Amino acid sequence: MSKLKKLVSSVLMLSSILIISFSPSSFSETNIKMGEESLTVDKASDIQPLDVEKNMARLEGVILNVSSTYAGWDKERLIDGNLDTSWFTALNDAANLGKSPFVELIFPQPVMVEGLNFRGNREYKEGYDILEGVLVINSSSGRSFEYLVSFPPPDRDFDIKFKAKLKNITSIKLTFTKDESPEPGLAEIEVLGEK
Numbered sequence: 477m478s479k480l481k482k483l484v485s486s487v488l489m490l491s492s493i494l495i496i497s498f499s500p501s502s503f504s505e506t507n508i509k510m511g512e513e514s515l516t517v518d519k520a521s522d523i524q525p526l527d528v529e530k531n532m533a534r535l536e537g538v539i540l541n542v543s544s545t546y547a548g549w550d551k552e553r554l555i556d557g558n559l560d561t562s563w564f565t566a567l568n569d570a571a572n573l574g575k576s577p578f579v580e581l582i583f584p585q586p587v588m589v590e591g592l593n594f595r596g597n598r599e600y601k602e603g604y605d606i607l608e609g610v611l612v613i614n615s616s617s618g619r620s621f622e623y624l625v626s627f628p629p630p631d632r633d634f635d636i637k638f639k640a641k642l643k644n645i646t647s648i649k650l651t652f653t654k655d656e657s658p659e660p661g662l663a664e665i666e667v668l669g670e671k
C-alpha cells in the first residue's frame with residue numbers, strides 16, 4: 477500500500493464549513509446555465525451525518541459509479557452514513573496525474589434536490605484531498621446544471637443549498653479536476669432532498 481494507513485481512528489472534526497467558490501463552468505449548448513444567485517453556501521459548526529430519510533444518496537436502488545477503487549476502500553463507503561469511512565481511487569487515478577476521477581449517483585426515480593454535502597476524507601487527513609471538481613446535475617427534463625467547485629481547506633467539507641429546489645433530478649456526478657496524491661478520496665456524499 478502506498479499510503480501510510482495509520483490505524484488511528486479519526487475524530488470527527490467539528491470544524492466549520494468554510495467554503496467555497498462557485499463558478500459556472502463551460503456548457504454545451506443543451507445545458508442550462510444556473511446563476512450563482514441560485515445557490516447559497518452554508519457554514520456549519522457541527523457536521524453530522526444527514527438523516528437517512530432525507531438523504532437521497534442512500535435511497536434503495538441508487539446506483540453509485542466511481543472511476544476506480546483502491547482495494548479495501550470501497551465505493552459504498554461514500555454513502556454509508558459514516559463520516560469516518562472513506563473511499564479512495566485506485567493508485568494513479570488522480571487529476572494531478574492527468575486522469576479524470578469521478579463519483580456519480582444515479583437515482584432509482586427522479587428526486588427533488590435541495591442541497592448537496594461533500595465531506596472530505598478523515599481517515600488520512602493530510603495529503604489525499606480533492607481540491608476542485610466539475611459538478612454536473614441532470615434532470616429528467618433533459619436540463620443539466622454544471623459548476624466548477626472548489627473544496628475549501630482544511631477538511632474539504634462543503635454544503636451547497638439551492639435557493640430553488642431542483643426537481644426531477646436523475647443523476648449527480650462530480651469529476652475531479654484538482655486533487656493530491658495518487659489516490660485521493662472522499663468520506664461521504666449526501667443529497668438533501670425528497671423522493
Ligand SMILES: [Ca+2]
Nearest residue numbers: 553558561663
Ligand atoms: Ca463514509
